[in-house]
Amino acid sequence: MKIYNIAIVGGGPGGIAAAVESVILKIDDVILFEKGENHSTTIRKFYKDNKRVDKDYKGQKIDLNGNIYFMDGTKESTLDLFDKILATNNIDVRFKIEIDNISKDGDIFTLRTTGGDEVKAKFVVISIGKMGVPNKPSYPIPLEIRNKVFFNANSINQNEKVLIVGGGNSAVEYAYFLAEKNNVMLNYRKAEFSRINQINKELLDKSIESGKLKTKLAIDIESLDSSNGKPKVNFKDGSSEIFDKIVYAIGGVAPVDFLKKCNLELDSTGVPIVNASCESSVKNIFVAGDLLFKSGGSIASALNNGFDIITEINNRIKQ
Ligand SMILES: Cc1cc2nc3c(=O)[nH]c(=O)nc-3n(C[C@H](O)[C@H](O)[C@H](O)COP(=O)(O)OP(=O)(O)OC[C@H]3O[C@@H](n4cnc5c(N)ncnc54)[C@H](O)[C@@H]3O)c2cc1C
Known part of the structure; x- marks a missing residue:
């Protein structure tokens, strides 16, 4: 079975940044999984049409470190930017694929999809955001x-x-x-x-x-x-x-349950414990984006996490 260098879980800002920065650093065999029909489900689903998108969201002043030129705009201009960078960087994105478990055997991770398929990778970046919820039954629960x-x-x-x-x-x-x-x-x-x-x-x-x-x-x-x-x-x-x-257990999972299933250590507020490179307690699993905050987070900080993580992975791969 093919072993990818990097498997990225979640196609929002953090996952997209990780994928793009990998291509820029010429890391091959990178794959991105997104459970939605397109990238950036949080932005598509929860932002109103024409919503203003601030780079310094809620007053958080963040200087961008990486190669994605994100600036103030609207929901639509932000989605356009991500459309373009995904297409021009020729990224291997698999839409409508939800990862439901990650296990480690030696130095290799196995990512399992809800459809029962398995993919192997040396490094994993998790950027699934905080908006995921378990599916509920269609009939009422008294x-x-x-x-x-x-x-x-x-x-x-x-x-x-x-x-x-x-x-x-x-x-x-x-x-x-x-x-x-x-x-x-x-x-x-x-x-x-x-x-x-x-x-x-x-x-x-x-x-x-x-x-x-x-x-x-x-x-x-x-x-x-x-x-x-x-x-x-x-x-x-x-x-x-x-x-x-x-x-x-009828699909969908709360992000904190997903992290627990993957054996990541969490603090008392459910935030994964990571080092300065966003590496979790499981060596070679990195975490980006909103997952790193109890509440809050922003597009700019997710993009920076993607850049920092891939810089670190690149150092390890090319040592
Ligand atoms: C209403 C609203 C307005 C906002 N306005 C702004 C703003 O103006 N400026 C700003 O900077 N920030 C804003 N934010 C915050 C910003 O959207 C988030 O900080 C950012 O999207 C976080 O990126 P992320 O990659 O961590 O996660 P997300 O953007 O949440 O992306 C996670 C992706 O992972 C996918 N996914 C989840 N689970 C799986 C799985 N198991 N397998 C595969 N894929 C999976 C999801 O479908 C989703 O596409 C706003 C947030 C909201 C809710």
Whole structure:
């Protein structure tokens, strides 16, 4: 399998800067993953049309270090600038690809996509911003049970009866892991787990065969009710069951959960601990942009992070 020099996760200002600065420094085999249909999802989705974009956002005066000439403008002029630099620098961008896990084996990272594919790289730059949220079900979650419904497995205690909803790697990982110490059912609307990797497939099969994990497959959920404060799940086949807790793993992830999954050390406010080159506690994983701030951040600071990170990676590659 091909091993990229640098894999960049997130095609906003931080990720774009990392990609462009890599090309300028003639680092080859660089790939950028963006989960949206185009780059800069935060700017596209959260800025109003014609919004004024300030370089010194909210009074933060930042001198640009890198090679992207970003200045005051509008939402549209900012997107145009990024369109142009991505196109003229011939960057290998993969849109509509969401990375859902990064693991390390020796000196090489494996980045896993939500579609179940894997990519290998020597260095990783994470610049996923702070706007990501887990996907929610289309039916309402009654107020009385909202404190029993989760989008990660952090709040599950031993011996609880838990329903995991989803069919990707994350759902399956939660299911077989929690099934060791809990009464767990895995519910997926399809009959087959076609997007999971081989290791997860084997561990899932083992957990099901041993009787630890129950499944309810090819059946969707119709609605949720409260039964004395516990979630009552009404399935589309007419059956209902009461659980202590429900965990939805149906795509999307809160940035802090993504960082935890990648084993990055975070401070008490959920900000990754990095050194002066923005390198995280995991050697050769770097973090750029808004993730480095509890709140705040700006386009200019994300661009500078991209430049600083690639300068450091370039030194290491070309030593
Ligand atoms: C309403 C609003 C107005 C603002 N106005 C200004 C302004 O005038 N000037 C200014 O300097 N700053 C402004 N900001 C802040 C600025 O937008 C951010 O600081 C900047 O976008 C941060 O860049 P980033 O690369 O860290 O993250 P983001 O811009 O958030 O980009 C992250 C990208 O990663 C992608 N992504 C997320 N998860 C994954 C994954 N798992 N796999 C693949 N891709 C993924 C997302 O789709 C997104 O495109 C504003 C912010 C908001 C919300």
